Structure formats: C-alpha cells, structure tokens
Amino acid sequence: MPTQNAAAEAKGRETIALDGVWDFQFGDSDAWRKSAVPAVWQAEFADLRTAFGRARHRRTFSLPQEWAGKRVMLRFGAVNYFAEVLVNGRAVGTHEGGYLPFSFIIPHDFLRPENELEVVVTLPSADANQYPQFPFSEIPHGKQSWYGPLGGIWQSVVLEQCGECHIEHVKVDADLASGVVDFDLELSGDGGGYEATVAIVDPDGVEVARVSSSGASLRATIANIKAWSPDTPALYRADLILSAGGTPIDRTSVTFGFRTFEARDGRLYLNGAPFYMRAALDQDYYPAGICTPPSLEFLEDQARKAKALGLNTLRIHIKIPDPRYYEVADRLGLVIWTEIPNVQIFTEASARRMRETMAGILRRDGHHPSIVAWTIINEDWGTRLVENEDHRRWLADTYDWLKALDPTRLVSDNSACFPNFHVKSDMNDYHYYRSVPERLGEWDELTKQFAGGASWTYSSLGDAQWRGDEPLIVSEFGVWGLPDPSKLLLDDGSEPFWMETGATWGDGVAYPHGIQTRFNTLHLDGVFKDFGAFIEAVQWYQFDNLKYQIEVMRSYPSIVGYVITEFTDVHWEANGLLDMNRNPRVFHDVFPQVNADLVIIARPAAWAVYAGDVLDVDVSVATGGGEIPDGAILKWSYAERGERALPAAGPNGLSKAGTLKLPIPESATNERLRIVFEVISNGVSISTNFLDISVYAKRQATRLPSVTSRDPELLAFAQAIGYPIAQAEAADIHLAHALDSDDIEKMREGARYLVIADGSVATHRNLRTDVPAGERLYREMIVNERNMPVGIDQQLPGIGLIEREGTMWRGDWIANFSWIRRKGAFASIPGGPLLDLSFEKVVPHHVMTGFRTFEFAGPVHGGVVIGWLHKPAVTIAERSVGRGSLLATTFRLTSSAPGSDPVAVALFDAMTATIAQRR
Template sequence: MNPATRERMSLDGHWQFWPDLHSKLAPRGLLGGTADEDTSPTEAELTSALGSPRAIAVPGAWQAQFEDLRSWAGRAYYERTFKVLGAWAGRRVRLCFGAVDYHCAVWLNGALLGRHEGGYLPFELDASDAIRHGAPNSVIVEVIDAGPGDNDPFSFDEIPHGKQSWYGPVGGLWQGVKLEASSPIFVHKALIHADPQACIAAVRARLGAPAAGGEQLVYRITSPGGHSVSSVHGAPLDAGATHEEIAIPLASPELWDPASPNLYSLAVSLLHEGRAADEWSDGFGFRSIAADDGALLLNGRPLYVLGALDQDYYHPTGYTPPSDDLLRTQVLRAKELGLNLLRCHIKVPDPRYLYWADRLGILVWAELPNWNTLTEDSKRRGRDTLAGLIERDFNHPSVVIWTIINESWGIDLAGDSSQRRWLAETFDWAKPLDPTRLFVDNSACPPSFHLKSDLNDFHFYKAIPDHAAEWVVLTKDFAAHPGRFYSPHGDAERTGRETQLVSEFGNWGLPDINNLLDNDGRDPWWFATGGERAGGIVEPRGVKERFTDWGLDAVFGSWRELVRHSQEHQFEAMRFEIEDMRRHPEITGYVITEFTDVNWECNGLLDMARNPKSYHHRLNQVNAPDVVFAVPGRRRYSTGDAVGLDVF
C-alpha cells in the first residue's frame, strides 16, 4: 500500500436505532459530563431499557423515516458494527461525521471519542487508540435533538435551526459517516483564495497534527483540462508547525462562471524524509464577486441575478438529498429555467449540493440558519456556525454570498439598539473571514431593514393580479429610494454603492399530487403537514376531497385541469412581476420564491420531487439576462383604438 494513500470506509447504510421516547435513560455524553456520565451505554442496556432496536438509514433524519417520530425531538441512540483491515494498524484512524443534529457523543468499543454540538458542521474524532484491527468494532452515538418548545438541555430558541420551526424538527445523523486512515501527521485541509486579478492561488494549508520537524509540503495544481500547471515545494517545516501559507502564481488562469465552470485542482502532498506520507486534494476556481456603484460584478463584468430561493428539502427524505443523481438533475433543471443562482435558504446544504453547483455552473447564495431569541448563547453559536461554514465551503467558487440574518428572525432590530450593534459588529467580524464573497447583514422585509450590508435586498409578496398596482408602487419606490430600506434609527452605515435586489417574491402553482404518491399509491408522509396554517386549507392531505366538496370539479372538470390553470396563472404572475422589475435599471436582479415546492408550500418552479411544472421550458423566455418586452398604456382596448406601447 502506498503510505500516502488515504483509505476510507463508508459507514453509511443501516444502523441500529433506539429512540428514548419517555426519557428512561439519563444522558451520558453531555458536554461537561462527569466520568460516570462518560461511560458508554451498551447494546444490551439500550435494548433492556428501550426495547428492540429499529433499523435506520444513515444518512437521514429519523423524522423522515418513522411514522411515530415525524414531530418528535429528543434523545436517541445509534449503533453500528464494522471491521477494518489489519493493514490500518499504525495509521491514524479518524471517525468523520458530515453533520449530526444537534448534540452528540460518540463511543468506540466503549471508549468515549468525543462530543460535538451543532447540527450543520462536519467534525472528526481520533479513533486510533480505540479501534480494533481485524476484529469487530462497535460505534455508539448518543444524539440529543432539540425541537420547538424544548429548553432542557438545549433551548431550541437559542440554537441555529432554520426552517425546522416551520417544517418540523430534524434529528440525527442526517449527513454521512466514514472512517479515514492516514499517516499520523496528515494534511487536514487547505483554504484556496484564487485571485483572478493577481493571477495567484493563495493557499493556507493546515496539518491535522503538529509537524515533527523537517517535513515538506508540495503543492501541485492541475488545470480544468487536466494538465499540470504548477508544482511548488514549501520550506521544511519546523517542529510543532501546524500550517503553511504560500502564494502560487498562474499565468492567465481560466475563470469560473456559470457559463464556463472551469475548475482547477490542488493536491497537497506531505513529504517525510523525502517520501510522500500523505496527500489531500480539492477543486477550486478563479472567480471574483463585487458590489460596486450599484452593480453586481462577476469576474469584473455586470451580473443580473436570475435566482430562486431553495429551501433544500427533499421528497421524501426531508433534509437529506436522496441521491447524487437528483442533485445533478436539479442543477440542470435550474439552468433550463434560466436561473443562474440558487439562494439556499437558512439551511446548510449537503456538500454534494455545492459539488454539482461548482461543476455544472450555478451560483449559490448561502445563509446561516436562524435561531429565535438573541442571547449570549445564540450569539456564540451563530458566529461559531458561520465561521465553520465559511471554512467548510471556502474553496467552492459557486458560493458568492453569505447571509447572517433573514427577515430579523432571531433578532429585534426594530426595538433593541444593542442587537442592532451586534449585527453590525458581526458583519465586520465576518468580512475578514471570507474576503472572496459578499455579505448580507439582514435579508430584509417589512418592517425590518438593513444596517450594514454589501447588498440592499428586500422581499416583496403581492398576489397578482389582485395587488398588481401595489406591487408596481413597491418596486418603483425601492428603485428610487434605496436609503429607505436601511435603519431609520440613525445607526445605518450605508455606502451608497450597494447592489439592489428583490430577493424574495413569488406566487403559488399547485403540483399534480399524482406525481408525488409512492409506489403503492399512498400519500407521502409530509402530506400531513400545514394543517395549522390558513385554517388548514393548505394541508396537502385531503386536497382532492376538498376539490370535490368545494365544487371545483364543476368549474375545472378535473383535478389535472385545475393544476394546469394554477400553474399557468403562476407563470403569468411571475412574468408580470419580472417585467415590472426589469423596467428599473437600479434593480440588478431578483430571487423567485421558490425553486421547489416544500411540504404544504406550492410556490415552487418544480414540485418537491423536482418534477417540472407546465411552463418549465417557457420561463427562460422572460427569466433571461437580456429580454425585450412591451407594456401597453392600458389593459383594455376596443376595435380601432390606437395602442401605445413602451418597449423595454
């Protein structure tokens, strides 16, 4: 075996699972626990107290897999047995988790490997001393998931959770798990700032363990076409060194953008006594993004944002994408719709989401999941989560914008000056962490506002045609008076150079529920959601019965005809709103709500299973970088009338 070759073993698949529905067991793995509380629960103990284990798929939240756990949050236990080869002996073995919601403790063969708090970030634990080579190993994970209303041991209101307060809690191992074997000293990660103006890839490489002394890092860059374009040796590392920074020049680099998603590759090799001991690699792209004098510039050229808000929920798996193929397909469908950006809304996407965005070419606007109440704990967790996300996703050229807060959720901007100060300070704190991207302080809607932001974005929702006149007034005011959308309390720090975007608007278009039934013709589990909204009329369950009970069959003739008319109305409403925004050159783009339906929300451009709607191949006629359209002076004319048109 080449000593530089890392070996990986996926632990995805079926695990044993015990939900502690009635809190029969005391938590063993809380942060700050005593020695007794650190003791691993055994499979026999779990079965004795909680009954026979269920089989659960990892990755995947338990709420999406068990009928009786749809809205349950609490404490649960996972167990999996596996073997590793004896050839791994003497290597550093790490147990790596993509994301676990919300708090977990991990034991291997009875030894506590560590704990982790936070539902969105990857983490890894050193398993080298606990693992058995050539013999069975047992890993047990205790998960504590907080749901709406929970306060002990974690307050749901004070942890980043995003739309879990809308669509239900998400708990457990919702991203993948793997083992990785490497040399004892290894390359943990490298952050790559690819500057297209300077023609330099600035690299900060970090080791997973301090250098012994004398090791050397070698950096090799491969072009988008697969050709080696640079090979640079770093200086010998001092004993105890944990990182190295180096600038690698590249002549005339190929740029990354949605039309030409040119990806380079960086491989970082660790040499020990002149021989390769480890290698790490990742893709990256030369791409710049800037807001300047009201324009949004991608690689120095004006960009008109043609975006859609993506809740990033999946049918029927909820938080977890069901397959790589679906992630690839949804990017292709987004591009068919004319979109150049997806706003992944207050949820952290699976890394595979960004993998396909990088390779197929679509911009991503990423966001920090919100909490409900701003306290010292939620401040700490929010910043820790954002810093971790920036590090995780730093090398993805598709990610161009970060949002800190959405619509003042979790913060009282209108009523508390200290919370406004915290947001402005957080903006200033975050900017140096990622100089390659733009930041939004608060993606605003009435009555909230901006304080300090690279983008002046705002959300407008009006039903069309009922409130078309109000829509026209809103967009005209937004274009003409951008300062009105900043804090009225005298503490805004507006430069006047911010880009203006309408970052949420949309209309509903019903899906054909026949495309969402399972193989046995049954409703998916999420059809039972939404009963608490709008008096229950948006709940998917029972919609065909309501169609008949309300006499809509007499109007439309069939369910499919209602769906067709609903989707055509959605298209016409969007066309009106898009054409109205395009009349104002000050508005440099928009984000449609939303990319896909989610549970009871039916305003997607695709349904929740990523099936197209009726206008799929027509939307790009109005949702395009350059469009020509005419607006008549009035809506009604008689035969022989002269028709006046304004052409845009």
C-alpha cells in the same frame, strides 16, 4: 477537516464507508429497529415525524489487519444536533452543531478486530429545563421551525486510516488578477520537519504549476487563467502531498476556481463584467430524505433544471447543504448565495453559535468559487432589529467580522422584509410579496419606491451605515401555484407524509391532504374541466404573476437582481418552479423568455380593449448582463406585423423602443389576443416575449333590462352605459351597493336586485346597512357583545361581507385563486376561469360568505379559494328572497368611468342578464 470530498481524499488515505443500515433506538424505548445512515429519523419513521429527543445509532465494523496499530479517524459529515460518539462502549468525543463536519481520532487501545460504534444524538426541544445547555430556540435550526425538526446522522460517516501527521484542512485563496494561488495547510500535531507539495491541474487536465515548501504555506502562480463563471465553470484541482524525509505520508486534493464578485456603483460584477442576478430561493429539501439528498445524480439533475429555467443563482435558504451541493454548483455553473441557519431567540449563546456556524461554513466551503455571498440574518428572525439597539450593533459588528474573515464575498447583514431593515450591508436586498391581478397597483408602487432608493430599506434609528450605492435586489417575491398531487405519490400509491402537514400555517390554508375531495365538494368540476385542468390553470396563474413581476422589476435598471420564491416546492409550501419531486410546472419551457438577461417588456395602456380600437403599448428591452447591439430590430406580430429599430444599450440598461400604436382587429366575439415580440440582431433572434390582451367585441346596448336605484351614482353609471331607467315599481332590476329592510320587503314581494357589494357603503359585515328590528332586542340584551357581527344566517339575505385586507383572502404569498364560471351569461367573458390581468380594475377587495358547498354547483358564479383549496368564498352569487331574488357581487364594477373598462361593462351586462331571467 480538509475541504475536499471523500472521493478525492481516498487517493491518499484508506477509508471504509460506514453508511448503510444501522441499529436505531429512540427515547426510553428498549426496542431496536433498523435505520439508514445517512438519514434523519423524521424521514424514516412515521411515529417520529415531529419527534425531538435522544436517539442511539449503533453498528459494527471490522478493522483491517493492516490498520492495526495505525492512526484511525472517524469522520462525520453532519449530525443534528448534539453527538456523543462511543467505540466499544468507551467515549471518543462529543460535538455540538447540526450542519457541519467533525472528526475524532480513535485511541489505539479502544480498537479491536471487531468493533461496535455507537452515536447518541440529541435533538433538543424548546424545553430549556430539559435541555438547559442548548434549547432549540437558541440553536441554529433554520426552517425546522416551519417544516418540522431534523434529528440524526444526516450526512455520511467514514472510517479513515491516516498518518500521525496528516493534512487536516486546506485554505485556498485564488487571485484572478495575478493568477496567484495561496494554500494554507493545517497539519495534525506540530507539523514540523515535513515538506508540502502542490501540483495544480487546469480545467483541461493539464498540470500547470508545481511548488514545494518546508512550511505549511504554499504559493503558486498560474499563467493564462481560465475564470470561473456560470457559462464557463472552469475548475482547477490542487493535489497536495505531505512528505517526511522525501517519502509521501499523506495526500489530498481540493478544487477551486478563479473569480471575483463585487458590488460597486449600484451594480454586481462577476469577473469584472456586469452580472444580473436571476435567482431562486432553494430550501434544499428532498422528497424522501428531507435534508439528505438522495444521490449526486439527483443534485446534478436539479442543477441542470435550474439552468434550463434561466436561473444563474440559487439562494440557499437558512440551511447548510450537503457539501456535494456546492461541488455540483461549481462543476455545472451556478452562483450560490448561502445563509446562516437562524435561531429563534437572540442570546449570548445563540449569537456565539451563529458566528461559530458561519466560521464553520467558511472553513468547510470557502474554496468553492460558486459561493459569492453570505447572509447573516434572514428577515430579522432571531433578532429584533426594530426595537433592540444591541441587536443592531451586534449585526453591524458581525458584518465587519465576516468581511474581515472573508473579503472575497458579499455580505447581507439582514435579508430584510417589512418592517425590518438593513444596518450595514454590501447589498440592499428586500422581500415583498403581492399577487396580481389582486394587488397589481401595490406591486407597481413598491417596486417603484424600491428602485428609487426607498429609505425604508435601512434603519431609520440613527445607526444605519448606508452608503447609498448598494446594489438593489428583490431577494424574495413570488406566489403559489400548486403541484399535480398524482406526481407526488409514493411507489405504493400512497401520499407522502408531508401532505398531512401545514395545518397550522396561514389559518389552515397550507394543508394539502384532501385537496381533490375539496375540489369535488365545491363542485369546481363545473368551473374547470376537471381537477387536472384546475392544477394546470393555477400553474399558469403562477407564471402570469412571475412574468408580470419580473417585467416590472426589469423596467428599472437600478434593480440588478431578484430571487424567486422558490426553486422547488417544500412540503406544503407550493410556490416552486419545480414540485417536491422536481417535476416541472407547465410553464417550464416558456419561463426562460422572461428569466433571461435580455427581456422584452411590453406595457399596454390597458389589459382589456374593444375590437377595432388602437392600443398603446410601451415597449423596451432590459439588458441585464447582456446588451443590445447596433442595428437590432424589434418585431411584433399578431393579425398585424411591424418592426422598429432599437437603440443600442449596454449591460444593466434599457433599450426603449417607445410607444407602439397597435390596431386591434375587428371581432364579432370576445377573445384573448396574443401579441408576440422578438428582437433580431444580425438576422438572429436574441429575445422573445408575448403580451396577452382581452379583446371585447363592440357592445350593442340593445334590449337591456330597465333599472332603478336609490343611489344616484349607480343610476348614472347604468344610464351612461345604455340601461333604460324606470320607476321603482316598473323597473326590471333594482341596483344597490347595500340593502336595508325596505329592499328586503321589495324582494319579498317579487323585486329583483343587483347588489354591487364593493365596500363603498358601510354595512354590518354583511349586505345590510341596518339591523333588523327582530334582532335589536337580542343585541341590546347582550351588553358586552353589542359590536358583535350580525348573524348572517338569521337575517336576510344571509350573506356576509368581509374585507380581504387583513385576512388570508388578501392575496400575497399564499395565492388566492379567484374564478368566474364561464357559463350562461358569463360564457362570453374571455380567458379564465381564473382571473387574469384584464380584471385589474375590477378585482374585488371584499368576499362574501354564508354559502353552503352545494350552492357552488349553481347559484355561485364566481368565487375564490386559498392555497390547497381552503376557505372558499364568493364574489358573484344569486339568492332567492321571498318571491324575489338578488345577484350580489363584490367586483368593483363602478370603479372606472362608465364604459371605459370593457371588463366592468361585460360583467355588469352578464349580471343583469342573469338576474333579469329569474322569475
């Protein structure tokens, strides 16, 4: 098939579009229903959302009289997965492969004035007995294993009248250095005795070259080349004419561009200039059509939104898009990184299919200047690199095969994540997810190691072909926000079907349906103003994560790019910069400040300070593909203003302004302080960013309740921050990390406890260090369950304690939304209700369970929910025990030196004040 689009072909060939309404029949049903083409049946029919199997598509078409006796071809953009094509009941041909184009010449004697076209489509399941020739696990399928299968005719169908000899395919090689363009034509038949002519039109519409050849190869040289880039997406058009005896018999057009994309010396270069990759992962899924884009205009709109967000690259994730996707990227200026759809099981057949797919991608899309890189395997999906030497050898061999096939683009052998790795690659790209503030330290350490050339990115098994100068790219990172469900409703007010998917992912936390009911059930309207305020808060949480993580990466010039997960939400997966309908997040306008070539990085010595203190802030400016010219100035403003000269820095550099000592204004109340930074060059602002700090009023340690504790370290901590110490009988509050039966007895008699359940004391997965006497006999009786967790409902105080590590409460890719209700003694904690970076020293490593939903309306002061508001857990809560009471928290209030962290002190004060009021 030629690489040009149908509109361009139409100038040389007559075509009839066969898109529209077809008859459709699925499986063993005798019933026919109406179906749209292009579309997948999962998008159209509620009863077939997850259906594998066999379907029939049928329609009629009229053959124009002038086509009688002429060569007629059927062209399919893509059919998933196996297609059998019949015209008037007679088999025309078959095709295997779900993502790429194919065509058939319809024999003359098959055709009539009125014709019936039937396409039988098989989407195989994983049942190898039913589909032995191509079980689902052995075919390239990409994210169908995540979001559901895709079956049917999902790209356009065209009927075309062509000559006996016609141009089947055009391969274009454009050399930026010389201006030479080579065209290799594949012709139907022997192609002998024909003349080919190419006329090249530049981006301004001017013909700049015309050459002819009696063979199938042509070469033209163009002067004054305009290179293609995201800023100047210069496209050339080649009009090709095939002639016989001086008479044109076929013509087609193809667009191309001049550009180079290289990896050398640890850097990326576009057209010889340093290039910093600011990318997002794009799964190429759509609101209604799933894999079929609704229109060219829709693709253009989302490309413009990508650029408005500061993105210069999209990584098409293990999927081959509609060809219009690349046409838009070429025209509007987006760099594209494309991947082979993965298989599940590596076999000889699946390995062959992956290579065939890659060859088909290159054949269809190789002329697009926007495409600069390929991925063979994503995250070891389908291969088992850690344990299988054969798979590692195949991967290295496939890298060599692909580089020989296409030396003009970069190749990632395996876009890796823990615990897999690269074997042989042009790029050292790696994925890791850590949310902040929950796991800020881990993000910092991973990024530091990666930037330093960590050995864990390549095979340690003796077969790594690692040069050491491959560019470092964090090719997946990010965290969930949540879309506004009201913006996703269908025209009739109902939910899209995908809101009832995702229940099998992440221990159920990825299930969207019912989110607002869960919000109300957990009484979160007492934490957030309303549901809309909650959605807005979690989107800002997503922004804060991305901002922090980008700034950390940008502080290491050895890292030359990143890929945000992801460009848009995909069904239940809610980590997009846009939602499924391409609505922007609340941070859309401010995001380009950090997603740019020039980024101001302000790293404070602490994220929370006392009013009147001096805050050290280390400031630098990362240049990416830009530069800091001589004479640039860094300015900052808040209650104070200042400026400092910036040293000049070239691309992929870091201009260090040094450490600023910023006086924090006096304040009688706790508040959030925003410090704005700006880089000025020649009187023009070329970069801006901000830093948010929590400021706490100077604490007056007066009228504090008295405390006691059997834990000397806890007692010393409280005394150091001003709490009076009393004997156990006279103390207002007892402090503990965990409880035993003596503590329960004291509470039964009226004592009040603050339990800092931070995991520093071993318990039985609850707040208890002992097992109540009344439960021992039962536990000893059931011999095989002696290690069972203590039943939290059967013993006091009825609170479970679970370590977040190893659970969905860990805080990685699917976000944990942790909150503190800013009411009562907690009202003065600045920010919120969600935790921000100022909580990084106290953020809990454990959560508490055992609380009913009604308790979230009052006794629960702090908690966490995951994903689409699932798995609620508690971080601060009260409970009555006998005549006494306790307040338990998992915040790590004593992890820093006493008084050194204002957040820890403020939380301690709020908790003691709360429990001291209980009678």
